[in-house]
Amino acid sequence: xxxxxxxxxxxxxxxxxxxxxxxxxxxxxxxxxACCCYVEQGIRAPHFTGAxxxxxxxxx
Numbered sequence: 001x002x003x004x005x006x007x008x009x010x011x012x013x014x015x016x017x018x019x020x021x022x023x024x025x026x027x028x029x030x031x032x033x034a035c036c037c038y039v040e041q042g043i044r045a046p047h048f049t050g051a052x053x054x055x056x057x058x059x060x
Contacts, residue, residue, distance in 0.1 A: 008051075
């Protein structure tokens, strides 16, 4: 069955009180590493079809 990564987020703790979201990284460099590792794990899966990164806050 095909799998797509959707709406994932890693925030950095150096961006304010609530900047870490659901999973926090120590700083922007660690945030980049976390995002890359997450997507790379998906790429290794045999049924991986793609990934979507949540960029805009459309909830009110």
